[in-house]
Amino acid sequence: MNEIQVYMAVGLTLFLVVLLVLGLMAYKKTTTMADFAIAGAKIGPVTLGLAFAATFFSAATFVGYTGWAYKWGLSTLWIFLTLIFASPMGLILVAKRARDMNTKQGSLSLPDWLGDRYNSDFVRVSVALITLFNLFYIAAQFSAGALVFEQLLGIPYTAGLIGIAVIVVAYTYGGGSFADIYTDAFQAMLMVVMGVLVFVSGLWVFRDGFTGSMQAVTNSLAERGPELVAPINPDSGIFYSVQAVVGAFVIQFAFAAQPQLFNKVLALEKPQDMAKMIGVYVAAAVCFLVVIFGGLYAAATVPSLDNPDSAIFEYALVAFPAAVVALLGVVVLAAAMSTSDGIFVVISTSIANDVYAKFLVPRGFVTNDPEKVDANALRISRVVTLLTGVAATLLVIEPPAFIGTFVWIGISGVAAGTLGPLLVGLFLPRLANATAAKISVVGGLGCYLVILVWDFEESVLAAGAWAVLFGLATMLVASLAFTRGAGKKLRGVTEST
Amino acid sequence: MWINEMLTIWLYGSLFSLAVIALSLWKWYLPRRSQDSHDDKSDA
Numbered sequence: 001m002n003e004i005q006v007y008m009a010v011g012l013t014l015f016l017v018v019l020l021v022l023g024l025m026a027y028k029k030t031t032t033m034a035d036f037a038i039a040g041a042k043i044g045p046v047t048l049g050l051a052f053a054a055t056f057f058s059a060a061t062f063v064g065y066t067g068w069a070y071k072w073g074l075s076t077l078w079i080f081l082t083l084i085f086a087s088p089m090g091l092i093l094v095a096k097r098a099r100d101m102n103t104k105q106g107s108l109s110l111p112d113w114l115g116d117r118y119n120s121d122f123v124r125v126s127v128a129l130i131t132l133f134n135l136f137y138i139a140a141q142f143s144a145g146a147l148v149f150e151q152l153l154g155i156p157y158t159a160g161l162i163g164i165a166v167i168v169v170a171y172t173y174g175g176g177s178f179a180d181i182y183t184d185a186f187q188a189m190l191m192v193v194m195g196v197l198v199f200v201s202g203l204w205v206f207r208d209g210f211t212g213s214m215q216a217v218t219n220s221l222a223e224r225g226p227e228l229v230a231p232i233n234p235d236s237g238i239f240y241s242v243q244a245v246v247g248a249f250v251i252q253f254a255f256a257a258q259p260q261l262f263n264k265v266l267a268l269e270k271p272q273d274m275a276k277m278i279g280v281y282v283a284a285a286v287c288f289l290v291v292i293f294g295g296l297y298a299a300a301t302v303p304s305l306d307n308p309d310s311a312i313f314e315y316a317l318v319a320f321p322a323a324v325v326a327l328l329g330v331v332v333l334a335a336a337m338s339t340s341d342g343i344f345v346v347i348s349t350s351i352a353n354d355v356y357a358k359f360l361v362p363r364g365f366v367t368n369d370p371e372k373v374d375a376n377a378l379r380i381s382r383v384v385t386l387l388t389g390v391a392a393t394l395l396v397i398e399p400p401a402f403i404g405t406f407v408w409i410g411i412s413g414v415a416a417g418t419l420g421p422l423l424v425g426l427f428l429p430r431l432a433n434a435t436a437a438k439i440s441v442v443g444g445l446g447c448y449l450v451i452l453v454w455d456f457e458e459s460v461l462a463a464g465a466w467a468v469l470f471g472l473a474t475m476l477v478a479s480l481a482f483t484r485g486a487g488k489k490l491r492g493v494t495e496s497t
Numbered sequence: 498m499w500i501n502e503m504l505t506i507w508l509y510g511s512l513f514s515l516a517v518i519a520l521s522l523w524k525w526y527l528p529r530r531s532q533d534s535h536d537d538k539s540d541a
Contacts, residue, residue: 074503081507085514092521214500231503275526282518286511 001154007326008152015190015330019171019337022182026175033357033377036176037108037349038267043181045273049280051184051338052264054191056087056255056281057288058339059144060407062194062332066315067308069295072236073221073228076296078245079238080289082252088282090256091265095278097426098262099271107266109346110259110418111354117425120434121359126441128350130417131259135347135388137410138340139395142168145336147399151313152329161393168337169389172344173382177267180341187334192287194331198312199290201319202297213297220300228299238459247462254415254468257422260342263349340392343410347388352381405460409452412464416444419468420475428479436478444471 001009034040043051069076098113107113111131115124142164149160171179202213221228227235234240238248255261268277291312298305298315305311316325357377360366368376400406420440424432448467450456457463499505 074501074507077503077507081510081514084511085517088514088518089521092518092525096526211500214504218501218504229501229503231506272528275522278518278522278526282515286515 003322004325004329005153007323008329011323011326011330012153012333015334016167018186019167019183022186023171023175023179026171026178026182029178030174030176030378033349033353033374033381034108035178036378036381037345037353038263039177039181041267042269043267044269045277046280047181047185048264048268049277050188050284051181052261052277052281053284053288054184054188054335054338055180055260055264055342056339057191057285057335058141058407059148059332059336060140061288062191062291062312062328062335063144063148063309064407065289065292066295066298066312067310068236068238069292070298070305070311071308072233072239073224073230073299074218074296075227075231075233075236075239076292078231078248080292082248083289084282084285086249086252087256088278088285090253091261091278091281094257094262094422094426095265096271096274098422099265099268099274101426102266103271108263108353109266109349110257110262110422111350112358113262113266114418114421114425114437115354115358118421118432118434118437120437121363123421123434123437123441124354125359126438127418128354130414130441130445131346131350133413134260134343134410135392135395136406138343138388138392140400140406140410141336141340142392143396143399143406145333146396147309148329148332148336151310152326157399158397161396164333164337165389165393168341168344169385172341172348173385176348176381177263177345180345181264181267183341184338187338188284190327190331190334191338192284194328195288195291197320197324198294198297198316198328202293205297205301205319217296217300220303221296224299224303238461240458244459244462247457247459247465250465250468251412251415251461254419254464255411257419258411258414259346259350259418260339263342263346344385344388348381348384351384352377356380408460408464412448412452412460412467413445415464416448416467416471417441418444418471420444420471420473423472424475424479431476431479431483433479433482435482436475439478440471440475443474444468447471 030036065076065079105113105116107116111124111127114127115121142161145164146157146161149155150157171183202210206213206216208216218229227233232239232241239245268274294312294315298311301318302314305314316328357373361368361373421437444467447470451463451467457466499508
């Protein structure tokens with residue numbers, strides 16, 4: 001083993017010990033379905049803000065975005081701006097009202113919240129099933145982690161893949177949302193340290209202050225071509241045009257309402273602490289995102305790499321001692337795990353609570369002793385966690401060609417089907433009605449599938465954006481069309497909020 | 498302009514974004530002192 005592999009093995013062992021301890025703490029606290037789904041709504045704002053940030057930012061931040069910056073240059077900085085403006089604004093718009101309304105609704109997830117809001121099992125169950133799209137998201141994170149194991153530790157891809165799946169399934173199976181949040185908060189702290197370290201490393205690599213470093217990077221990129229230093233790079237797969245940039249802002253705005261983030265909002269103990277939670281999330285996000293400069297630094301220091309996704313690792317070899325390079329490997333794994341564990345909780349809650357406890361049991365499709373429903377739901381959530389781990393592993397048993405595509409299939413499918421009903425349900429209660437919600441869920445998701453299958457949009461971010469806008473427009477039009485009479489039915493709900 | 502167009506957009510765009518977020522949180526989220534409950538703010 002070389003020096004980096006030794007440090008990585010030690011760091012990974014310590015990391016796993018911490019995860020095990022946190023997982024056990026979480027297991028002892030998890031006794032009901034509400035505990036599994038939203039940590040019983042007992043979490044404080046700092047822990048939750050860190051967990052929110054870690055859930056939001058996956059391995060794509062440290063590996064994918066730095067790779068984009070390496071390959072496509074300065075236009076990649078648009079992703080930084082979308083993520084520190086559009087996403088927080090999306091959260092600010094949604095979080096307060098959703099959490100306040102939930103003090104009365106008592107919903108455990110996004111599908112549950114929408115189902116309760118519209119008093120519609122169709123909405124609840126269809127959104128619950130849409131969350132299964134996130135299997136692709138989990139699979140992408142597992143694959144990224146397995147590649148890190150392979151590159152830094154020499155562990156074969158399949159063994160690394162199974163190893164990651166076993167670790168995440170183990171602590172999520174036992175501790176659900178508590179495990180998700182505690183481990184995420186720990187992982188966020190590592191991600192903050194690594195992001196900031198990479199950002200400031202330019203000072204000793206280029207030895208010319210921050211402005212001097214960026215001037216050196218700009219000069220190096222400009223030598224490869226003027227499009228690499230321009231705000232729009234026609235060769236970029238993401239920011240190739242003005243409308244693609246706009247599309248990225250739209251989809252990042254919608255991202256904040258993803259179910260694995262929405263359930264964090266519901267987990268906050270005191271709604272009045274929401275501002276503090278959001279402040280912590282934004283501060284952590286900035287610290288994570290400055291890692292993108294590592295990709296730009298790499299473009300100036302290690303040009304001619306064949307694989308842009310290796311840029312951050314190759315740059316780290318230039319800028320840091322072996323121990324810090326190993327830390328980067330652990331952080332990428334942490335980022336992958338901190339996103340995927342939240343989605344495990346979402347998928348298992350969707351089946352156990354949204355489909356079983358709130359639909360099959362009340363409708364009489366499954367007969368159960370009412371006192372045992374919650375305990376059964378908890379059992380089902382754990383079984384689904386296990387099955388989800390197996391399914392996600394099988395999806396990427398062969399490494400996919402483009403991990404990024406897998407990620408955005410998951411995100412976009414869910415966003416397209418849910419943002420319309422969510423926003424109208426929150427802000428236009430007199431218009432919102434179940435018929436419109438049903439049409440929007442089907443229309444938004446259908447639009448995304450059409451764009452995806454017929455490949456109408458080159459940018460994976462913009463593809464999701466257009467489907468989200470279609471779903472939102474469908475919701476507004478259908479709400480206006482069907483609001484007469486239906487408004488009276490919802491008013492009983494809205495008057496209490 | 499700071500170095501070049503895109504870096505200038507990034508720098509001022511980031512500052513603008515953080516300012517808007519801070520203002521939004523202050524305006525819409527912080528409880529008004531006269532309506533504060535007796536609860537202490539929790540941490541972690």
